[in-house]
Amino acid sequence: MAATLPLWPGIIAFALLYGMMARQAGLSPWQAALMSMMVHAGSSQFTAVGMWATAAPLAIILTTLVVNLRHLLMGASVAPYVSHLPTRWKALLALWMSDESFALAISEYRRGSGTHWYFFGANAGIWLIWAPAGWLGAVLGAAIPSPEDFGLDLVFPLAFLGLLVSFIQDRIGLVVAVGSGALALAAAQLLPGNGYVIVAGVLGGCLGLLLERWHQA
Amino acid sequence: MKTLLIFFGMAAVTYFTRVAMMVALGKELPSILRRWLAYVPAAVLAALVAPAALAPQGRLAWGARGWASALGAWVAWRTRSVFWTILAGLAAFHLLRSLGLD
Numbered sequence: 336m337a338a339t340l341p342l343w344p345g346i347i348a349f350a351l352l353y354g355m356m357a358r359q360a361g362l363s364p365w366q367a368a369l370m371s372m373m374v375h376a377g378s379s380q381f382t383a384v385g386m387w388a389t390a391a392p393l394a395i396i397l398t399t400l401v402v403n404l405r406h407l408l409m410g411a412s413v414a415p416y417v418s419h420l421p422t423r424w425k426a427l428l429a430l431w432m433s434d435e436s437f438a439l440a441i442s443e444y445r446r447g448s449g450t451h452w453y454f455f456g457a458n459a460g461i462w463l464i465w466a467p468a469g470w471l472g473a474v475l476g477a478a479i480p481s482p483e484d485f486g487l488d489l490v491f492p493l494a495f496l497g498l499l500v501s502f503i504q505d506r507i508g509l510v511v512a513v514g515s516g517a518l519a520l521a522a523a524q525l526l527p528g529n530g531y532v533i534v535a536g537v538l539g540g541c542l543g544l545l546l547e548r549w550h551q552a
Numbered sequence: 553m554k555t556l557l558i559f560f561g562m563a564a565v566t567y568f569t570r571v572a573m574m575v576a577l578g579k580e581l582p583s584i585l586r587r588w589l590a591y592v593p594a595a596v597l598a599a600l601v602a603p604a605a606l607a608p609q610g611r612l613a614w615g616a617r618g619w620a621s622a623l624g625a626w627v628a629w630r631t632r633s634v635f636w637t638i639l640a641g642l643a644a645f646h647l648l649r650s651l652g653l654d
Contacts, residue, residue: 338634341634341635341638342634342638362555366555369556369559370559370562373559373560373562373563374559374562374563374566375566376566379562379566380562383558383562392554392557392558392561393561395558395561395562396558396561396562396565397565399561399562399565399566400565400566400568400569403565403566403569403570404569405569405596406566406569406570407569407572407573408573408592408596409570409596410569410570410571410572410573410574411573411577411589411592412589412592412593412596413574414573414574414576414577414581414589415577415581415586415589417574418577418578418579419579422575425571425574425575426571426575428574429567429570429571429574429575430567430570430571432570434600438593438597438600439634441593442593445593483608486616486617486620486642486645486646486649488604488608489604489605489617489620489621489624489641489642489645490638490642491600491604492600492601492604492605492621492624493620493621493624493628493634493637493638493641493642494634494637494638495597495600495601496597496601496621496624496625496628496637496641497624497627497628497632497633497634497635497636497637497638498597498634499594499597499598499601499628500628500629500632501632502593502594502597503594507591508591508594511591511594511595511598512594512595512597512598513598515594515595515596515598515599515602516598516599516601516602517602518599519598519599519600519602519603520602520603520606520607520612523602523603523607523610524607524610524611524612531599531603532596532599532600534599535595535596535598535599536592536595536596536599537592537595538595539591539592539594539595539596539598539599540588540589540591540592540595541588542591542595543587543588543590543591543594543595544584544587544588544591547587
């Protein structure tokens with residue numbers, strides 16, 4: 336759980352903003368916090384409260400599914416590391432897996448020092464702060480400045496950079512990382528929402544395979 | 553009540569996206585899938601970084617966020633520490649902002 340602490344300023348800033356938006360959409364602070372505890376997926380919660388007043392419940396749920404489809408890729412990448420665990424452990428680890436805790440866990444696994452307890456701690460460390468800070472945001476209401484004003488939106492990309500280096504062990508890894516970043520930039524201009532994560536993740540993996548084959552040939 | 557039902561629906565579809573692959577992919581993966589999966593984390597992490605650093609408002613724009621991320625990448629490479637990467641990147645961002653770069 337301690338590994339999640341450097342991420343807390345970013346999480347708190349975004350949770351405050353989420354709470355404020357939830358309040359504006361007509362949710363009470365407790366409802367805002369309950370959604371955080373149950374769903375625990377920031378970008379889809381922002382989307383949901385943005386749609387809250389106007390959209391049909393089914394539209395909100397389907398949009399949540401689409402926004403969170405990237406977790407399929409993350410689940411697939413940790414699958415080899417958790418395959419020895421009983422299903423109830425996998426079910427527990429999946430419950431609170433966020434972008435941030437996935438990134439922490441998979442890089443720890445890659446270094447050879449990852450365990451399911453570390454993974455669980457990373458999940459729990461993020462989950463614990465997300466809902467209370469969202470509640471506080473809803474209570475404080477309109478007084479909250481945007482995280483962008485303080486550069487706090489940079490906390491997550493910087494953390495991901497810090498974790499990314501542990502995956503770059505050779506030239507292929509470097510090309511995959513740079514290529515996927517470029518792909519994501521291009522796809523972000525073309526696709527709505529965060530579809531670019533899925534596109535760049537899938538194609539970046541394929542790029543790695545291609546380079547491997549090319550390297551051997 | 554309706555609110556709670558929507559929360560349940562959102563929680564259910566989100567949980568599905570998280571648990572499906574973890575449970576579906578067992579020990580015996582075909583080798584090509586296993587090697588593909590080995591590259592996916594780096595690809596996903598890079599995909600989460602690039603647009604946030606280089607296109608913060610949706611359009612491609614090299615500015616304080618780009619420079620701060622470039623410094624962050626260098627610090628990440630040298631220190632392999634998430635903590636120092638965040639600290640150096642944020643410090644650079646605020647320094648550049650105070651100098652008028654956006």
